[in-house]
Amino acid sequence: MATVQTQSSEHPLTTVKLEPGERVALCRCFASGKFPFCDGSHKQHPGKGPVIVEAPKSAPTGD
Numbered sequence: 023m024a025t026v027q028t029q030s031s032e033h034p035l036t037t038v039k040l041e042p043g044e045r046v047a048l049c050r051c052f053a054s055g056k057f058p059f060c061d062g063s064h065k066q067h068p069g070k071g072p073v074i075v076e077a078p079k080s081a082p083t084g085d
């Protein structure tokens with residue numbers, strides 16, 4: 023399950039860590055009540071939508 027950590031500052035930084043193979047929809051309209059995850063609220067804002075992020079099923083080998 024994704025874990026979320028936000029550093030409070032003038033320009034907050036949110037980090038989302040995913041499990042291998044996990045897929046999430048991240049909000050980029052700032053209207054979500056579940057930020058940083060999309061909750062469908064973007065449908066009120068034409069032209070807006072989430073970004074889908076998917077972690078690889080296995081860790082990169084670093085080659």
Ligand code: FES
Pocket residue numbers: 048049050051052053054059060061062063064065070071072073
């Ligand atoms: S709620 Fe913001 S992109 Fe979906």
